Amino acid sequence: MPTRFSLTLALGALLLATTAEAQDCKPAVADAELIQPGKLVMSTNPTLPPLQFVDASGELKGMRVELGKEIAKRLCLEPEYIRIEFSAMVPGLQSGRWDLINTGIFYTPERAAMMQMIPYENQAISISTANNSGIEVKSLDDLAGRSIGVEIGGFEEKQAKAIDAQLREKGLEGATVRTFDNFALAYQALRAGQVDAMVSIDGVAEEYAKRGQFHRALHGIGPTPVALAMKSRPLADAVAKVLADMKADGSFDKLFAEYGVEPVSGELVVKGPAG
Structure with a gap:
């Protein structure tokens, strides 16, 4: 039978392992490329079920919300969502109110001329x-x-x-x-x-x-195609790498299949101004 001492040791080992894992997770994006160090601030307009919406308890839900949280997790950043109307999103991105537009903004060459975009979903x-x-x-x-x-x-x-x-x-x-x-x-x-x-x-x-x-x-x-949109090229490159990793491990296609959404075929690449 396990003793109280052995259980304490096991709990201590688990806490040390968790702490070590957290310390090993280094943000993949420099603080200078983010609105707030250690956070990935995303804008969303949660009026589009099942992709982005607010449930009965007031929580943000939906495929795009889950995708944004997973991107933040893999970048070792804390996800933060700002709920706002779509018409304010591009001006807000350009003025530095959020790092990433995660609301299913449609890709156009005109938009890609003013911000970094990663087409990822067909609509x-x-x-x-x-x-x-x-x-x-x-x-x-x-x-x-x-x-x-x-x-x-x-x-x-x-x-x-x-x-x-x-x-x-x-x-x-x-x-x-x-x-x-x-x-x-x-x-x-x-x-x-x-x-x-x-x-x-x-x-x-x-x-x-x-x-x-x-x-x-x-x-x-x-x-x-709809896209994720960012102002920072280094952030966009890091997000593209996360999406490529998700494609490789199957989690990207699994998430889309769960919601019955068609992903963009082929490589997910950044399209936007150089630099």
């Missing part, structure tokens, strides 16, 4: 309608004369405006694009009948459809 656009609204959308042409809700400032807003332009080019009545501070407010407007349809990413529209809350009428529009 596209869906059109949703309210259940029992009587509005049938079988093609984009069916949005002629309709009002479309969308979050302000993102790729989705550009897609909604592009749909409006395409309708007008065909000689059809255009669509009225109404912007909201976030997707939660836009979906509330759709539920209340304040807009006829809603533009959001496939993963979110599919989740709401599974819950039976909204009808996903169209999907797969304008497929484009």
Whole structure:
């Protein structure tokens, strides 16, 4: 039978091992490249279930949240999330309010010209309608004369405006694009009948459809990769290495499969200004 002395020794050995492991974990990014030494500060807009959302207890959840925490862990940094609207994220990154945008920002060459981006996830656009609204959308042409809700400032807003332009080019009545501070407010407007349809990413529209809350009428529009975005090139290079390691050990694909999300194929590389 184990004695109290032997149990004390075993506990002491475990504590020493844990302390040694913590001491062995050296931050992979210099303090000068971070907003706060020892922390990875990330911005997120948690209104996109199942990718990023707040659960009933007020905790941040979702695939992208988990990915950010794992990146921080492997960099030996403490993860910290700042919840904020998407429209403030790029200015906040440039002014040094956070290290990394982790909200599924769509990759474009224009954005990559002003910040470091790592495309890692494939997404596209869906059109949703309210259940029992009587509005049938079988093609984009069916949005002629309709009002479309969308979050302000993102790729989705550009897609909604592009749909409006395409309708007008065909000689059809255009669509009225109404912007909201976030997707939660836009979906509330759709539920209340304040807009006829809603533009959001496939993963979110599919989740709401599974819950039976909204009808996903169209999907797969304008497929484009989404990215992690950073100001610091050394930080971006370190994050790219973490993602490569996760790909190699299988944890990256496992996380994406759990949420039914398609990862970008091939090597995950930094695209942005040199230096």
